[in-house]
Amino acid sequence: MSIEVRGVGKRYGDFVALDDINVSLPTGQLTALLGPSGGGKSTLLRIIAGLESADTGTVDIEGVDATTLPPQKRNVGFVFQHYAVFKHMSVAKNVAFGLEIRKRPKAEVKAKVAELLELVHLSQFAHRLPSQLSGGQRQRLALARALAVEPSVLLLDEPFGALDAKVRKELRDWLRRLHDEVHVTTVFVTHDQEEALEVADEIVVINEGRIEQIGSPDQLYDEPANDFVMGFLGAVTRLGPLVLRPHDIEVAVAPGVPGSSAGVVQRALRVGFEVRLTVDVEGQDEQVLVVLSRAHARALDLELGSKVWLSPTTGATTVPALAVPREAVASA
Amino acid sequence: MTDTLVAPPGPARTTSRPSGLFRLTPTSGIGLGVALVWFSILVLLPLAAVVGAAAAGGWGAFWNTLTDAQTFAALRLTVLEAAGVTVVNAVIGTVVAWVLVRDHFFGKRILDVVIDIPFALPTIVAGLVLLSLYGPESPVGINIVNTRQGIFLALLFVTLPFVVRTVQPVLIELDADVEEAAASLGASRLTTFRRIILPSLVPAITAGSSLGFARAISEFGSLVLISGNTPYQTEVASLKILKFIEGDNQAGAAAVAVLLLLVAIVTIVGLDLLSRRVANRG
Numbered sequence: 001m002s003i004e005v006r007g008v009g010k011r012y013g014d015f016v017a018l019d020d021i022n023v024s025l026p027t028g029q030l031t032a033l034l035g036p037s038g039g040g041k042s043t044l045l046r047i048i049a050g051l052e053s054a055d056t057g058t059v060d061i062e063g064v065d066a067t068t069l070p071p072q073k074r075n076v077g078f079v080f081q082h083y084a085v086f087k088h089m090s091v092a093k094n095v096a097f098g099l100e101i102r103k104r105p106k107a108e109v110k111a112k113v114a115e116l117l118e119l120v121h122l123s124q125f126a127h128r129l130p131s132q133l134s135g136g137q138r139q140r141l142a143l144a145r146a147l148a149v150e151p152s153v154l155l156l157d158e159p160f161g162a163l164d165a166k167v168r169k170e171l172r173d174w175l176r177r178l179h180d181e182v183h184v185t186t187v188f189v190t191h192d193q194e195e196a197l198e199v200a201d202e203i204v205v206i207n208e209g210r211i212e213q214i215g216s217p218d219q220l221y222d223e224p225a226n227d228f229v230m231g232f233l234g235a236v237t238r239l240g241p242l243v244l245r246p247h248d249i250e251v252a253v254a255p256g257v258p259g260s261s262a263g264v265v266q267r268a269l270r271v272g273f274e275v276r277l278t279v280d281v282e283g284q285d286e287q288v289l290v291v292l293s294r295a296h297a298r299a300l301d302l303e304l305g306s307k308v309w310l311s312p313t314t315g316a317t318t319v320p321a322l323a324v325p326r327e328a329v330a331s332a
Numbered sequence: 333m334t335d336t337l338v339a340p341p342g343p344a345r346t347t348s349r350p351s352g353l354f355r356l357t358p359t360s361g362i363g364l365g366v367a368l369v370w371f372s373i374l375v376l377l378p379l380a381a382v383v384g385a386a387a388a389g390g391w392g393a394f395w396n397t398l399t400d401a402q403t404f405a406a407l408r409l410t411v412l413e414a415a416g417v418t419v420v421n422a423v424i425g426t427v428v429a430w431v432l433v434r435d436h437f438f439g440k441r442i443l444d445v446v447i448d449i450p451f452a453l454p455t456i457v458a459g460l461v462l463l464s465l466y467g468p469e470s471p472v473g474i475n476i477v478n479t480r481q482g483i484f485l486a487l488l489f490v491t492l493p494f495v496v497r498t499v500q501p502v503l504i505e506l507d508a509d510v511e512e513a514a515a516s517l518g519a520s521r522l523t524t525f526r527r528i529i530l531p532s533l534v535p536a537i538t539a540g541s542s543l544g545f546a547r548a549i550s551e552f553g554s555l556v557l558i559s560g561n562t563p564y565q566t567e568v569a570s571l572k573i574l575k576f577i578e579g580d581n582q583a584g585a586a587a588v589a590v591l592l593l594l595v596a597i598v599t600i601v602g603l604d605l606l607s608r609r610v611a612n613r614g
Contacts, residue, residue: 051512071515078516084509088531097527098517142513149517 002027002185003048003153008057010043010209017043019209021057025153025202030179030186032200034193036232040209041189042157048187049155050074062152077146077184081158083138085130091141092117092126098149116144119178136167140174147182156188160195172199193233197221205229227319237289238321239281239310246276246291248316252309253300260311263288265304270294279308379593385586397587402563403572407588410569411595413480414548417487422541425495426533432496433503451493455553458490463557478560483568486554491547495540502536531610538607542600549592 003025010018018040025031033041046052048059050071058067066074086094092113099109117123120140122133130138139159146154159175160168176199179186190196196203197217205212205220205228213225224230227243237246240261252260263281270276275297277290288310302308312318356364386394397403432444450458462485466476476482506529514524552570559566569592576585 049516051516071512072518072520074516075518076516078513080509080513082507082509084507084513086510086514086528097514097519101517101519101523101527145513145517 002029002062003187004058004060005044005048006058006060008044008047008054008059010040010047010052010055016209018047018054021206021209021211023204023211023214025185025187027062027185028183029201030176030199031188032196032203033187033189033206034196034203034232035191035206035212037191039207041191041206044206045155045157045187045189048153049076049078051078075149075152077149077151077154079139079142079146079154079156079159081161083130083135083142083162085138085141085145087130090127090129091122091133094130094141095144095148097145102149112148116148119147119181120144134167135163136171139163139171143175143178147184151184153185153187156186158189158191161190168195175199197233205232207232222317224317224319227321230317230319235289235291238284238286239288239312240284241321242312242318243321244312244316244318246289248313248318249288249290250311250313251277251290251292251296251300251302252311253302253306255309257309257311260309261288262307262309265302265306265308268297268302268304275302277302277308279310281310382586382589382593385582386590389583389587393583394587394590397584398591402567403584403588405564406567406569406572407591409480409483409567410549410592413483413487413568414545417484417491417548418541418545420488421491421495421544422537425492425540425544426499426537429496429499429503433500447493447496450489450491455490455551456556459486459554459557462486462489462554477558478562478566480566482558482560483555483566486558487548487551490551490554491544494544494547495537498536498540498543499533502533506532534610535607538603542603545599545603546596549595 003023005021005023005025008018008021009016021040021044033044035041043052047054048061050066050069050073054067058065060066061074061076071078086097089097095113095116096109099112104112113126114123117126120143122137122140122144125133125137130141133141139162143156143159156175160171163171172195175188188199197220200217202214202216203220204214207228213220213229215223220229221233224233227236230236230243230245235246236243237249239249250257250260255262261281261284263279265277266280266287267278268275269278273294274291275294277292277297279288279290281288290310300308389397398407428447432440432447453461462482463477465472466474466482466485468475468477476485510528511524514528519527550570551568552574555568555571559568559571561567561571569588573585573588576582576588
């Protein structure tokens with residue numbers, strides 16, 4: 001195991017940022033810490049980096065107890081949301097910084113910087129100042145700078161959070177490819193479930209200072225441990241006693257399926273290739289959201305006021321409806 | 333239509349957009365005019381008048397005044413004292429600013445206000461303040477009146493806030509991220525300060541030092557009471573100017589003034605160049 005976190009807790013006054021966190025991150029893996037803002041994921045990352053100290057518990061990095069080591073001694077690379085580039089240094093100087101303070105020979109530094117700038121596609125900007133780069137370029141520079149010292153783990157704190165949607169998506173794909181090339185153990189913090197599902201090998205869902213679930217993207221999506229995880233990973237809706245995804249609801253225009261709930265279509269919204277229905281179901285205050293393909297909706301000849309019978313599709317991912325988390329309602 | 337598409341749009345473009353160096357919109361023209369008139373009345377014309385007065389006696393008189401042993405001693409003392417004070421201020425001012433921004437202690441807000449007192453006090457009062465503690469009737473038994481140390485102390489007193497007040501806002505604006513990034517790359521606190529923080533502060537330190545230096549070479553009020561004004565020993569340029577005027581030697585006064593002006597300009601430009609070099613070196 002590359003990073004071993006045991007029993008880590010952290011409080012700020014009365015606020016419990018982290019409560020007894022236990023997690024093992026294997027060498028070479030790309031892990032996402034996913035959760036809502038203020039849930040403690042950034043604090044955990046900063047504790048692993050040594051930028052913050054835990055009140056309780058231990059952190060091992062590559063088999064060494066790093067709990068009391070200062071950040072300088074942990075050999076971790078850290079990438080910040082707002083780049084944290086050294087503004088007065090050229091791009092090449094930024095990347096060279098970690099190597100220069102390690103007193104590496106000049107020729108070696110030069111070769112390594114050239115190699116890394118090549119890797120992050122910034123070779124032609126080597127002599128520019130960071131202020132002359134775009135946000136995406138600055139973040140790639142920050143990444144190259146962190147990788148220069150050959151860290152045993154690479155930690156990224158909301159690395160794409162400050163970038164616009166298009167650049168974010170590009171960098172996300174690029175990070176995945178970079179990781180496949182470089183194979184450094186990587187942990188990144190994000191509140192964007194799509195980002196986590198798309199990039200990570202493993203996702204740790206953190207909420208209110210606790211770990212809700214650890215698993216592969218597929219596991220999390222298909223077998224959520226609770227309604228929070230289910231709600232955080234995608235849109236959900238409630239049908240009778242179950243919480244399930246809107247696209248996991250079967251729509252029929254006649255009663256037939258046993259246990260199906262009768263309802264009336266209140267609203268139909270077409271977004272691209274899908275149709276989103278809002279259905280009033282008998283005996284349920286909350287409206288049910290249903291997503292189906294446009295072709296399917298057309299085949300059923302649905303319109304406002306149509307009477308429909310809803311049931312979970314076979315193999316649908318469901319969790320019992322205890323309390324539907326607020327995030328789920330917001331994103332639904 | 334095709335003509336306009338094919339024709340090189342060079343001349344058309346220059347008329348549509350004022351890209352020339354001296355092209356002004358009516359409002360910016362008025363603004364620039366007001367600024368220049370104001371600046372001329374207050375600064376440029378009086379400066380020119382002083383230079384004119386210095387030149388009135390001819391080059392020979394100008395040169396004689398400055399090479400006069402007593403005047404030269406006064407000028408040398410002024411510049412050396414000011415330079416020494418500037419160096420001390422650059423270091424101590426940065427430390428004080430650092431403490432005020434980065435440390436948390438009881439009475440910090442009060443200290444923050446007190447810093448400005450030497451600047452806010454009328455300088456003659458500053459002299460009086462120093463005299464009451466370090467004068468002939470000193471309660472602590474230290475008498476600095478009529479010594480070069482006394483001049484140094486008085487200059488330190490009146491120039492204290494400059495570096496503090498220029499460095500402080502820059503220090504507040506510095507990203508904590510950047511220092512954390514340096515730490516995670518393996519940089520010690522000292523290395524981080526030297527290679528990351530200091531280069532960001534250098535422009536502010538230089539600006540504050542320039543102001544302090546300019547103030548120091550021109551200081552008058554606080555020195556009237558402290559310096560004792562002994563020729564060759566503790567006579568400074570500003571008091572020398574007063575003596576020339578009292579002796580009805582306008583040209584001599586103007587000559588010293590012009591030299592002080594030159595020293596100030598050279599220093600400010602020199603410090604600015606230095607700061608650019610250091611800030612870009614990293």
